[in-house]
Amino acid sequence: MTTPPDRIAVTGLGIVSALGGDAPTTFERLIRGERALFGVGAFETTGARSHLAAEVTGPLPDAEPGSLELSRSDRLALCAAREALACAGLGESVESGERFGLSLGGTTGGMAHAESRLFAPDAASAGLERARRLLSHPLSATAVALDRLVGPFSSTQTVCSACSSGAVAIVQGASWLLRGDAERVLAGGVDALCRMTFAGFDALGALDPEPCRPFDVARKGLTLGEGAAFLVLEPEARARARGARILCFLSGWAVGSEAHHVTHPEPSGQKAATLMARALAVGGLGARDLDYVNAHGTGTLANDAMEARALLSVLGSDASRVRVSSSKGQLGHTLGAAGALEAAVTALSLERGIAPPTGGLNQPEEPALRHVLGTGERAELRAALSSSFGFGGMNAVLLLERSDAAPRARRTALRRAYVVSAAVALGAKLDESAQPALHAEPFDADPLTRLDAERSRRFDRGAAFTTWAALEALSSAGALPATTGLAVGNAYGPVERSLAFLDRIRERGMRFSPPAEFPQLVHSALAGNASIYAKLEGPVAGVAAGSESGPAAVACALGWLELGQAEAVVAGAIEPRDPVVSALLAPGGERGEGGGFVLLEPEARALERGERPLARLVAHVEERGTQRDPLAWTAPRDASRALVLFTPSHPELERWIAESPWSCVRRIDTTASGLSHEAVSGQALSLGVDWLARGLDELLVVSGGLVARFVTRLSTWDAGS
Template sequence: MIVVTGLGAVTALGSTLAETWERLVRGECGLRELSLFEAPGYRSKLVGEATRVAGADAHPGGNDYSRTSELGLLAAREALAHAGLSRGPDGSWGGRRVGLVMGGSTAGMLETESLLAVLVRPEGTVDPAAREEALGRMLSHPLSAPTDRLARELGPFARVRTLSSACSSGANAIAIGASWLELDLVDVVLCGAADALCRVTLSGFNALAAIDPAGAKPFDRRRKGLTLGEAAGFVVIERAEAASARKKDAVCTLLGWATRSEAHHITNPEPTGAAPIRAMEASLARAGLAPSEIDYINAHGTGTPLNDPMESRALARVFGSHLAEIPVSSNKGQIGHTLAAAGAVEAAITALAIAEGTIPPTGGLEEPDPECPLRHVLSAEKREVRAAMSSSFAFGGMDTVLVLGRVPKGPPTPAPRPTSKRVVVTGVASLTPGHLLSGEAVATLPSLPAGGPAIEPGLLAGLDADRARRLDRASRLAALVAEQALGGPGLTDADVGVVLGSAFGAVDASSAFMRRLVEKGARLVSPADFPSLVPSSPAGHVSIYLGLKGPSMVVADLATSGECALTHAFELITAGEASRLAVVAVEERSAIVEEVLSVLFDDDDASSDAQSAAKRREGAAALALASAEVAGQRGLPIFAEIASIRSWSTGADPLARTGASGPLAGPIPAPVGEGVVVLGCTHTHSEEVLARSGWASCPRVVCSDHAGTHEAVGGVALTVAAAMIARGEASEALCVGTARGSGYAVVLRRWVP
């Protein structure tokens, strides 16, 4: 059994969860006029701004500061303190393996967006004067920057992960943390999300006409849209026996979770609610509960004209006649829609509803819409809550549902561990300047063409023009390689999901969006451009383009984002969260990345001066993963098996550390047969890892020599390694990738049933 032992939140209603809860239950509204920045021409300036947070309102200095990370730190510290977890005098957690999973979407955008507006000239080159300022200010920009700050301030952590699935990011962080516990990768997980308000999101939602100027009114017949907010929410979860051993009382239990994709539209929900229905049913099944055993539903309830009726229809389908007896409420009319943080904040509120026996109201709701025939809560109700559901539905149709329950009486009974599944590679594809390769042909990765560093338009001709018309460039590259790796057009297994690794996201497009906002005003920014600026949008676009309805999300870990995506997908399949996944690494050409971010986040000890000076290319790679059982049942080709994955973070020695256990931990196993080392790039750190392993004398392939230098080249290396094994050129392959503060060592081997 997994229990929740710590909660923390910062919202428009309070600088702590306790204050937020007290005011939420009283029915107070935290929406007020924006004060963080000037917003001329916006349709509405009403927001859920966390203006009561002293630490986040005062800039503490440091080039990697962001309001997002400050909100996250405050909520995470509260959750750790509530859980009674603290580091000892030696800086450790007393022998416990503590993990960190953080979701987000805005990261340091608030601090860097004004600079983005002037950084790129109209002809696409970086302004030299602005570049000098950017080199001092953009350390906070990447999606992974807030996670890195929490890891540095609150760690050490045995495992660290940054993810984005838009508005379900916080809920997914909790689900991933639970999977880590089930796989015995950690003993405790601090999981949650944070997002700060910024001009890009506020002007983007204004441009979509998705904001209600009078404030969000979930499920109200007069509703016109959402109200944006900012927040951070974190929970501490651990196995019940571990909490009992340290004499810590649990707040509630985490009984079930599930993630599904709609594969419908990047912004509009699929009207029948099919994906939310599947997510709710799967989370209840995992929890071992019937719909009649749910006593409260914390709804997504955004207040938009399309979402609320869709959610109501989905709830009616799942709960049937019992729905009339279940209180349903939404918090977004009081604290705003806090984007990535929403799922984590609402999970914390749901946990308190269980612990306190109190159902919070739906703020802003006065005239329930007949299209939303639910048991609405207009004022707080005292009620016993044995089990509750919290739902999060996101841009791109990334839907996640959590089920929480009351702590049972008596000593905890250790839950059985899930049976670990063998994970195999069933397809690979790579896209480099001049070449699109799939299958075993990837092993013969040709040399770079003499032409430019960009991928030629002709290589994208395989995309369906109609389905691809809304895709930005990164999403086009990703969709093409994912389709090739999964077996080409005509994919019939809709429950495939996608995990996409991207270091920096759509930074040049964000710059163009900000420049237009500054020059033309908020009313003339493009509503069509905004959705692709959300970090999770490439995964959403791929799932929509290919009709994939399994888990879908983006992970970010700088230059090892491809290796991180493979690790993430491996965990999901091993834990039984998915049976088939497309793993994608993608980076598009970007003037800002080449001249600013690649300088700030380069591995400082690159072993080759020529490599460091090489002109950055663009590229994408994809591997199709499946459990061995599913691959056999469906007759899928097997290129290789993932034998082990070793990951480390922030200064930890991957060879000396012995605290972790399980299928993703331990020393790098030496090759038994004919081994080959396949690297994206060579760096001093990766060379040190190889020198101290059993792979030092194995032949090597360095993919940057063929695919060019970019942040997704580690993903290319993984595809080459799998293809080489499939061709019989090696029986085992080791891929090592390192970035600032993190590293991965992946061993692939020939499949033996």
């Protein structure tokens, strides 16, 4: 166990944006006040109210011909990732054997790539086959591509919290460093412009027909953009030891959700203000120490009014002094990339002592704020916030400090002992026979019937399952604080629903794209819907990692808990029945559905509430190659009272287990038990907790392959105390 590092240094960054293919070009043009909002070139926008976007027009790197088929998001990410690594003095790829993590945020993944097939002239006659790219380039595909092309990374994570995804990914990276799970992290976000988001935001009336004007009295909406950005994060001591240049420090963070509405921000701005204050507090700073805020500032009526109120509230008497600007008037709103892109812009602002302007802002609606107009302003910038407020009220705020900032005591508590306070399995059950066994149990009722009809309008099967599971977990664990979070693993997102939305655009043009449908199509919708229904105000996100989405969501939850962002987190995975996914992945065969969630909290917290935890989380690790985590794999105390659940069915994975100190423990292949979908490892985890209540002492859940796998070790609560 390594000791927590004192501070997190930003030692490299990379940006690809509509203003330039690298960070220096982007920043130079930003401070000159240049704007890259032009007519959309990538696709037809017939029928839309707006026809503008900030598109990346320069050349992008690609994989070797005949190797990997990269989506536009993959190529944007590859470009920014290579620049960030080179900027940090690390060459263009990671050295094998390093404990180097990759934390990525995004909202659309390979959607632009899938659309190019779906909108091809012969698409209508190609049947479901045309949708195959939706499954071959899901949200998690970019992390897989980067792992191949600039890795190998020791751990990877893909999160989606709508427009705060990039910032949330950076916070995840920070948690790995502070836990000692990684020695260095590449963290950032990416999104390519695509028809789905363009038509969706247009239908919502959220696009300004003219180039967007954040914070201006005349603003009419946002302008979409695309891009990618990454930061290289490492502990200060390690950065100094290798003589790396420190660009700035990542000193604070706050992740939380509003539990208010699927598209509207909470209008008073109080929730956003609380988050900004929390980020400052983590870094031990106050408004007086702040010199710049890179605002979310989308240009929509609702966001900018809310954000101006929040800024006035947080900055107080410093509001007339602290410079504020939004980069979206020049770079567009890059959605899942925005949080990372703007963090990178903020880092450059601190490093160079220049606050960039807000493009398009002529007459500020809130004159009490110190807006930067026209071109960048040279100034003494010691510390800055970068805010991201996403759909569904999923928000994140980062605090960055200049490289000469004096070290201070960190106020982030690092907690190590976690317990499971509730477990909910969907679509599977334990067998009561003498020999432990599990099997699929199809749902007998529509999950929507379990929810209030009015509050669950537009929920699909996945959202209904997620909400119901979260409510079950919360109620069986008793009273929980409002800062309970939710991490929902899911492999593909709502494929059938997305396809129907796109078919409608193809057939009818963008004028008739249904506005209320669009917010349900983003990967974070399951988590967002459930958080609003169950009133969860902690961190909330979707997590994508194929068949490892369940354990990846648990890893995400542990990051939030370690950073003190949540008192408790419901984490797991869900894979609802989707006709398109079934037809493509199991043609003519059986494909199950289901999921599983656990409620995780610090042991001390559970005991304070007078709860007797269901299980102790002994270890939760992502292993790569032939690494074997010692804590997870230490021999069980009594092999006859232990069990291994593993997935998928693969002889090499079974051999990996058979060659471990758990070789003589009974093993169950969960996939072979009929649980044939990507949420199987989330199911295994929640069923495993049930087993611990029925006489087992220890349990190992292993999922993945020989390249990368998650290992979760649970014991009965008293076993470890």
